[in-house]
Amino acid sequence: MHTLVLVKQVPDTKNAKLHPVTYTIDRSSTVNITNPSDLHAVEAAVRLKETYGGIVSSLSMGPPSAVETIRETIQMGVDHGFMISDRAFAGADTLATAYALSIAAQKIERTVSPLDLIITGKMTIDGDTGQVGPGVARRLGWYVLTNVVDIVEVQLKDRLMTVRRQNNSGYEVVRTPLPALLAVDPSINKPRRASMPNMVRAARYQPTIWSANDLEGVDRSKLGLKGSPTIVRKVFPPPKPEGGERVEGSLEDQVKFLTKILLERPEWIKTREKV
Amino acid sequence: MQGRALILGERKDGKLRQVTLEATSAAKKVTSGEVVVLLLGDGSDASTKEMLGAYGADRLLTIEHEALRHYTSDAFMQALRAAVDHVQPEVIVFGHTAIGKDIAPRLAARLGAGLISDVVDIVEKDGVVHFVRPIYAGKAFEERTIEKAPMMFTIRPNNIAPLAESAGRNVQEETLALEIKDLRSMIEEVVKKATSGVDLSEAKIVVSGGRGTKGEEGFKLLYELAEVLGGAVGASRGACDAGYVDYALQIGQTGKVVTPDLYIACGISGAIQHLAGMSASKVIVAINKDPEAPIFQVADYGIVGDMFEVLPPLIEAFKKIKSA
Ligand SMILES: Cc1cc2nc3c(=O)[nH]c(=O)nc-3n(C[C@H](O)[C@H](O)[C@H](O)COP(=O)(O)OP(=O)(O)OC[C@H]3O[C@@H](n4cnc5c(N)ncnc54)[C@H](O)[C@@H]3O)c2cc1C
Numbered sequence: 001m002h003t004l005v006l007v008k009q010v011p012d013t014k015n016a017k018l019h020p021v022t023y024t025i026d027r028s029s030t031v032n033i034t035n036p037s038d039l040h041a042v043e044a045a046v047r048l049k050e051t052y053g054g055i056v057s058s059l060s061m062g063p064p065s066a067v068e069t070i071r072e073t074i075q076m077g078v079d080h081g082f083m084i085s086d087r088a089f090a091g092a093d094t095l096a097t098a099y100a101l102s103i104a105a106q107k108i109e110r111t112v113s114p115l116d117l118i119i120t121g122k123m124t125i126d127g128d129t130g131q132v133g134p135g136v137a138r139r140l141g142w143y144v145l146t147n148v149v150d151i152v153e154v155q156l157k158d159r160l161m162t163v164r165r166q167n168n169s170g171y172e173v174v175r176t177p178l179p180a181l182l183a184v185d186p187s188i189n190k191p192r193r194a195s196m197p198n199m200v201r202a203a204r205y206q207p208t209i210w211s212a213n214d215l216e217g218v219d220r221s222k223l224g225l226k227g228s229p230t231i232v233r234k235v236f237p238p239p240k241p242e243g244g245e246r247v248e249g250s251l252e253d254q255v256k257f258l259t260k261i262l263l264e265r266p267e268w269i270k271t272r273e274k275v
Numbered sequence: 276m277q278g279r280a281l282i283l284g285e286r287k288d289g290k291l292r293q294v295t296l297e298a299t300s301a302a303k304k305v306t307s308g309e310v311v312v313l314l315l316g317d318g319s320d321a322s323t324k325e326m327l328g329a330y331g332a333d334r335l336l337t338i339e340h341e342a343l344r345h346y347t348s349d350a351f352m353q354a355l356r357a358a359v360d361h362v363q364p365e366v367i368v369f370g371h372t373a374i375g376k377d378i379a380p381r382l383a384a385r386l387g388a389g390l391i392s393d394v395v396d397i398v399e400k401d402g403v404v405h406f407v408r409p410i411y412a413g414k415a416f417e418e419r420t421i422e423k424a425p426m427m428f429t430i431r432p433n434n435i436a437p438l439a440e441s442a443g444r445n446v447q448e449e450t451l452a453l454e455i456k457d458l459r460s461m462i463e464e465v466v467k468k469a470t471s472g473v474d475l476s477e478a479k480i481v482v483s484g485g486r487g488t489k490g491e492e493g494f495k496l497l498y499e500l501a502e503v504l505g506g507a508v509g510a511s512r513g514a515c516d517a518g519y520v521d522y523a524l525q526i527g528q529t530g531k532v533v534t535p536d537l538y539i540a541c542g543i544s545g546a547i548q549h550l551a552g553m554s555a556s557k558v559i560v561a562i563n564k565d566p567e568a569p570i571f572q573v574a575d576y577g578i579v580g581d582m583f584e585v586l587p588p589l590i591e592a593f594k595k596i597k598s599a
Pocket residue numbers: 036037484485486487488510511512513514525526527528529530541542543544545546547548549552562563564565568580581582583
């Protein structure tokens with residue numbers, strides 16, 4: 001079984017500083033991390049390898065610093081790391097990103113072996129909201145399952161897999177043919193710590209890096225800014241929270257006050273009647 | 276813009292979801308053209324039509340099919356593509372819901388269209404429509420434009436106000452026959468979680484608990500309060516990790532994003548990842564023992580106190596009001 005995980009290096013938004021004028025992430029003062037949600041994807045892929053055998057590859061699109069993210073996947077037990085890195089990819093929105101990644105995935109199939117599965121995280125913390133995975137699957141003509149909380153079973157012989165996914169009202173168990181793309185929910189697992197041998201291997205690991213020229217048959221008009229139908233016009237800060245009113249006084253006073261503000265809004269009371 | 280708009284409508288227990296009316300209003304901010312709402316699965320009733328007309332829809336397109344009663348991206352994609360071929364829209368709108376998040380990127384890739392997700396506001400500048408969405412876990416907002424048709428976007432529930440029109444439109448109804456073929460994935464089992472009935476992402480009131488609830492006992496109080504107020508219960512990741520409640524209730528960066536009229540945070544410290552999921556709520560009430568808890572920085576009303584002391588009399592007070 002050959003599984004590919006898609007991973008992204010992102011600015012650590014928790015501690016990120018924003019440029020005071022442009023409100024873009026100030027890269028010089030911000031550390032980069034592997035998108036936390038992607039580590040769950042790596043963990044899921046490595047566990048599949050442990051259960052069913054086979055290999056795991058990882059792929060990232062990004063600047064040269066993304067090597068660190070690939071190394072982190074190697075630490076966790078990934079076999080082969082790939083990057084696509086080129087100015088031609090810069091400024092890509094989700095559509096252009098999905099296109100580039102799908103072309104690279106096809107090259108990985110030619111370089112290593114055909115893929116059975118692609119796993120992605122739920123979303124990235126720097127602004128994408130889970131569009132890339134489904135976009136890649138569409139380009140490859142594969143089935144997608146998002147919000148996966150458990151991989152129940154893989155039947156390699158029949159080329160089928162069964163997963164549990166969260167939906168609006170609960171869960172559903174779905175069986176789908178392979179190859180497929182899964183976007184996993186963080187609750188699926190707890191990413192492991194690196195083992196000593198994998199750490200040693202990762203420290204020296206050099207991923208295969210492809211530029212746009214290395215991707216045979218790529219349509220350059222679909223890459224980067226050129227291939228992106230949506231454009232960022234402006235970035236601005238949210239209104240500053242001022243911190244509100246502290247409700248003082250005895251417990252009784254506090255409860256009275258709360259009851260009062262809740263009752264002040266007739267529209268809330270209306271909602272109440274629906275139940 | 277004058278092109279047609281297509282909206283993927285959603286229903287819950289046979290009733291239109293609020294986000295569909297919001298999407299109708301959003302579409303009208305983008306185009307002056309005809310607004311078509313698509314409903315999949317079962318046919319619709321008169322009240323649905325009337326409701327859509329009141330909020331400015333011109334046409335209702337339904338595709339009735341057994342395979343569309345329950346969401347699968349396979350069947351929904353086939354239906355959506357048929358609808359797009361039929362309507363030829365220049366604007367396609369989805370709710371930023373479980374279904375919208377799943378299907379919109381697939382359709383966008385298929386159409387080679389630009390997609391902007393999680394839109395919270397739409398503004399026009401010099402005749403160009405700008406879509407506003409949060410980035411960096413709510414630390415900033417960006418305005419994006421879409422350079423070519425079709426324009427696709429998903430809207431975050433509870434942000435774009437649904438606008439009722441003074442004179443409701445007379446909605447033209449049309450049914451599209453569709454043969455759904457080669458379904459590749461099969462749903463083997465559907466497990467419905469017993470929830471209080473109100474959908475978390477669309478609830479007007481959310482009562483949310485963190486590690487400070489200490490466990491199921493604490494959450495029992497939250498469920499009681501949510502019940503008397505007609506709200507839904509949410510949770511911090513801390514509470515989910517501790518096993519107090521299911522991850523389906525998690526609010527925050529890696530959970531659900533909610534923007535209710537009222538958010539009551541009980542025993543939640545207010546980590547940035549949690550704030551990312553709720554700080555845009557219209558009114559925030561926080562109950563926390565620790566006066567330094569960061570949740571107080573975003574709260575409109577902060578109560579420094581023990582939730583186990585504050586909640587019972589509050590619930591009692593509302594029970595009395597309700598029975599009065
Ligand atoms: C990548 C990543 C993603 C994350 N995503 C999310 C997310 O989506 N959502 C999320 O919520 N978190 C998320 N987190 C976790 C987040 O950082 C916090 O750890 C979590 O929100 C803390 O939960 P909490 O507030 O319930 O617990 P704590 O931080 O332990 O706070 C408990 C609070 O309860 C108060 N308290 C205790 N007893 C009482 C009482 N009797 N009455 C009143 N108050 C009391 C305490 O004063 C304290 O402030 C994420 C973290 C990471 C690293």
